[in-house]
Amino acid sequence: MRVLMIAPPGAGKGTQGALIAAHFNIPHIATGELLRDHVARGTALGQAVQAYLDRGELVPDQVVLDMVREAMIAAKAAGGGYVLDGIPRNMAQARAAYKIGLELGMTADVALHLQADDAELTRRLLARAALEHRSDDTPEVIAQRLALYYEVTAPILAWYRDRGILVSVDAMRSAQEVGLEILVALETMRPYLEHGPTRDRLSQDLTSLGTAFGAAGSAASTSE
Numbered sequence: 599m600r601v602l603m604i605a606p607p608g609a610g611k612g613t614q615g616a617l618i619a620a621h622f623n624i625p626h627i628a629t630g631e632l633l634r635d636h637v638a639r640g641t642a643l644g645q646a647v648q649a650y651l652d653r654g655e656l657v658p659d660q661v662v663l664d665m666v667r668e669a670m671i672a673a674k675a676a677g678g679g680y681v682l683d684g685i686p687r688n689m690a691q692a693r694a695a696y697k698i699g700l701e702l703g704m705t706a707d708v709a710l711h712l713q714a715d716d717a718e719l720t721r722r723l724l725a726r727a728a729l730e731h732r733s734d735d736t737p738e739v740i741a742q743r744l745a746l747y748y749e750v751t752a753p754i755l756a757w758y759r760d761r762g763i764l765v766s767v768d769a770m771r772s773a774q775e776v777g778l779e780i781l782v783a784l785e786t787m788r789p790y791l792e793h794g795p796t797r798d799r800l801s802q803d804l805t806s807l808g809t810a811f812g813a814a815g816s817a818a819s820t821s822e
């Protein structure tokens with residue numbers, strides 16, 4: 599299973615990425631975590647990227663792409679599956695990640711899009727700020743990260759839709775409900791991924807299926 603996740607800050611990429619990784623026994627490659635780890639350890643790379651993280655800006659593409667290439671090579675050795683969390687964040691990264699995937703024979707099977715509206719995202723990030731003290735979970739930096747998401751990240755969704763690998767889920771519900779919907783969707787696709795030709799895959803929009811999974815919440819509609 600090879601999944602990349604595209605979602606605004608606060609939608610639950612980290613939580614759901616960890617769930618997918620555990621369920622399919624594949625590495626969870628989270629660029630934000632890798633970058634924060636460098637900052638915490640005070641490496642040269644960490645010192646170079648800290649200001650970008652603090653301001654809620656994207657670090658230079660080449661920095662994350664080098665990290666991801668290395669992690670993908672390790673993922674290949676570990677069986678070939680992966681869940682990418684935090685990349686791609688713009689069209690250049692999407693193309694570069696695709697090229698790395700082609701080179702290694704492991705392009706993504708699924709682009710998983712988590713949808714939630716700004717009010718809910720901001721509420722979650724501010725709640726997390728009280729617990730975790732991430733330098734970028736302040737109201738100003740949250741607004742900057744959301745704006746950047748709509749400006750440069752959301753537009754790449756169309757590319758995955760055209761490739762026929764986009765799966766959108768409504769992330770306005772509890773982590774358990776969202777996680778269940780994701781695993782059901784991925785398990786449903788699994789036989790096609792293993793046997794079907796890539797070009798026959800269809801994109802699926804599962805955002806309206808909330809009630810089918812027992813959820814009461816309404817579908818988000820503002821994140822694209």
Ligand code: ADP
Pocket residue numbers: 605606607608611629630631633650651654655656657658659662683684685686687691734743
């Ligand atoms: P969030 O999605 O909540 O913003 P992440 O942990 O994914 O959290 O990212 C935190 C920060 O790390 C981003 O604001 C950005 O500065 C940096 N970052 C993470 N991934 C990338 C990437 N692919 N390209 C550029 N910068 C990135």
